[in-house]
Amino acid sequence: MDLESIPGVGEKTARALSELDDPERALREGDVATIATAPGINQGRAVRIARGAIRAKHDDPGGFLATDRAREIYREVLGLLKERTVTDYAAQRVETFYPSPRRPRIEEVREFTSDAVDRDASAEVLTALADVEPLAQPGDVRVRERCLATADAERYSEAREAIPELSVEIVEDAQGLAELARGYSTVIAIDESFSGVTIEGDVQVRPDALETPAEIVPERPLAFFARNRDRIQAAIEVHRVAGLEADADTDADLDALEAGLAQLGEDGTVAGDAELDRLTTALDDLEAAASTAESIANDRLREAIGEEDVTIEGADLLSLVERGAGIDSLLSRELADEYAVAVEDARDHLADALDLDTGEAEIARRAFGDEPTFPVERDENVVNRLREELTAAKERRAGRLKRELAADLADQRETARTLVREALELDVELAVARFAEDFACTMPKFDWEADTGFAIDGGQSPVLEEPLEEIDPVDYEVSGVTLLSGVNSGGKTSLLDLIASAVVLAHMGLPVPADDARLRRFDDLHYHAKTQGTLDAGAFESTVREFADLAQSGEGSLVLVDELESITEPGASAKIIAGILEALSENDATAVFVSHLAGEIREMAAFDVTVDGIEAVGLIDGELEVNRSPVKDHLARSTPELIVEKLATDADEAATNGGEETAASPAFYDRLLEKFE
Incomplete structure (x- = not known):
């Protein structure tokens, strides 16, 4: 179809329409919702374009x-x-009827x-339709913790166009990849020449990356489904209450799509995974849990020191101070056992409060040293190390889940489009059905x-x-x-x-x-x-x-x-x-x-x-x-003739019943009536 042959479509509009996945289908079917997703085209303009396409199709002047x-x-x-x-x-779609x-x-x-x-416009179907809207574009998706890397300038331009969600970096050699790995969680090298290199960090060599963008950026399909989750679920409900499922396979598709949407959070993250939830909660609570662990240890030591004041003579305590011994020496000499217990309580609390696994708990234990000190303080380097470990584990888990869910949902994208389109078209059909019924x-x-x-x-x-x-x-x-x-x-x-x-x-x-x-x-x-x-x-x-x-x-x-x-x-x-x-x-x-x-x-x-x-x-x-x-x-x-006729009849009746005083009236009205003959 020559887009510029459509009335009202010039070069600029034709260029915008060509960016649609299937502009010919949208124009042929009067799909206003899809046409309106073209850059710079609102729904009102989409209606005019759709109507123009219909006119062009039928050579309608x-x-x-x-x-x-x-x-x-x-x-x-x-x-x-x-x-x-x-x-x-x-409401916009019926405007294409003319x-x-x-x-x-x-x-x-x-x-x-x-x-x-023949459609049944039941209250249940109309209620379900209220939540259906045309699918929306998710907007720009930017992923900052990953990047693409290439040594080829031409490949660089190709990568930026194919996967705009990721930064694309130019590197000369493996050392360049290593430097990138220090700034990004994941580096994806897209040149075959990097195959076999070993670099510390998460560096992947994927020459096929540009051909499989959903695997590299699962956020792309997930953003689409997250943005449209409620609309798709509403369309599924319409199909079910209206009985639009054609067969068992269609019903299975709906079940699979619903299951995938149930795993998707509103922000495009994966929801409902216990391990991911555990890691997310641990990261969120890490600072508070570490502070509480400190308090537990210090409260235990304060209690122990308070009891020790009863048994240690003041002269002995003064002697320790005069010899230059600090509180650490006192704790080491007098309260070593109590300190060990207090620190153990702090370690247990940190591991239990964050629900850490064995490896994570081992790192957490090192946050509180064995050397007695007061007040007890966590080792920030260890806490940061634990934070990094939890973050890496979370990103690995989230990345894997995103890729798996994106792979499942990517195949359902066209199904979702069809579901929503058919639900919206059902509304058009029901409007016609209700009009036909309301006006017999x-x-x-x-x-x-x-x-x-x-x-x-x-x-x-x-x-x-x-x-x-x-x-x-x-x-x-x-x-x-x-x-x-x-x-x-x-x-x-x-x-x-x-x-x-x-x-x-x-x-x-x-x-x-x-x-x-x-x-x-x-x-x-x-x-x-x-x-x-x-x-x-x-x-x-x-x-x-x-x-x-x-x-x-x-x-x-x-x-x-x-x-x-x-x-x-x-x-x-x-x-x-x-x-x-x-x-x-x-x-x-x-x-x-x-x-x-x-x-x-x-x-x-x-x-x-x-x-x-x-x-x-x-x-x-x-x-x-x-x-x-x-x-x-x-x-x-005419109405005047009817009125004169009525007056003449009334005059005749009055003359018959009323005597000579009304006798002249019938003659007057009869004369007027003769003029209508």
Whole structure:
């Protein structure tokens, strides 16, 4: 795939996308989360790139939503989908669904939708989805206790690029390696020429190091899994509660991945190893344990000296001092045994408190010498030696465990990516399923060969604010160009919204809110909302120009217009609308024009224009009772006519019951009614 052929992708963006592991798959599948991991691309931009890639794939010119109101309807139905997502990813992902005139794109999404609507959006699954997020990059990983060494400048550059987590040092010979070994815990020589050299310290010769980075820097895969541990565990939970495990092998993979994650600490260290924990605790407690051991020895000696004061005469003690004998001499002569016991207690405490093994305890014993002294003090050199021994043991243990765990998890990386991706895509599917259920949707039937028309049975507009159960289902079928008449507040605008919503959703490949829906494939949707007030001359001219362009190239268009007569004077409006309808009819467009001037327009049109009507049954307690489904080939009565008719009826009843004083009223209303005939 030529990345720069995608609309909106230039050289710089194409370079960023090329850094993804599999950019073609991400673009092909609309994987917004993966696209957003490319350098400098956020999720909003990723959505636009994904949509551009889809358009490029299907040679989609765009522009299906040809007017502001058409775009508003799209945003409203898209918003209803987004409201039913759980994750931020899914909310962004549904933005890649857009109405397209291209049959392959429509069928591609219809295939996705047919699987999605069968999903069970249980509360348990939705709860599990709440913790799923796209996988994150772990950031820069730096390991300072190890380094790579080479004598080759070209190899040096290669090593820095392949394993940026480690420092790379240039050395000339074995002596250079030895010097590095004094500053690093581990030195890894990557030149074959160093094979066979013997150097004190942890110096490894690994010519294959650059080909096996996970072995050299296990922190790399561990950092990835540590950064994403909670996200991966959440995805595993989603797979289990949603029943996405396909077979026993998949379940085994989940178990193995979970076991590996359980061994991983939040900071990328290995957790749950008793020996590593022992060494870590010993290092953490070493200073405190050594101080406590000193106190134990000194407290024991103080007690012994206190008792000795009872038995040693002051003259003897004075004599010792006069002869220049110090406290050490006194301890050696009088309290040698007590000192030995006190020091032994200190040694035992140090070994026991730190849970040292035999070799470590042997070093620890030397922290307190056999020569009596007071106060008893630990030998800092010995304590430091013990610290170094514990540190080395800990690093060896941690390194081995990291390598083992990294080897286990490295093979699971793609599994983790797939788990999270599928969990996030499940959220998208469930949003579609919940939308379809909430609005009683069905998959529309396309007549791919038809030239005009649509039919909706039991349709309920999803963009109305009323609850679904309070919306009257509507049946409506249109072929060619039609005028729609009806009473005020009879639902004409809501019907246009329903038609637009159904057509937009159908061309997105999604289910539509109806019991049944059939339609042709439209090239674009022109929906003109009702104009507020008469337009000035310039705006009027612009509107007429727009319809002129549509009339010339409107074949395959669906045109919905709400009371275009409001753009200018009623007499002129009827003439203009009649001319527009003539042009659209000649061009085989499908159109529904809502108008209160349907009768006048029909008389002025040069062809037999269909007029349908949303008929009011009558007025009940001042409220219109309306049949929301238009009656075919019927000019509906207006609200004023219904009101006059009601007044005439009421006047007749009053005249019958009230006498001569009301006798003139029925005649007046009858005269008004005659004007509507």
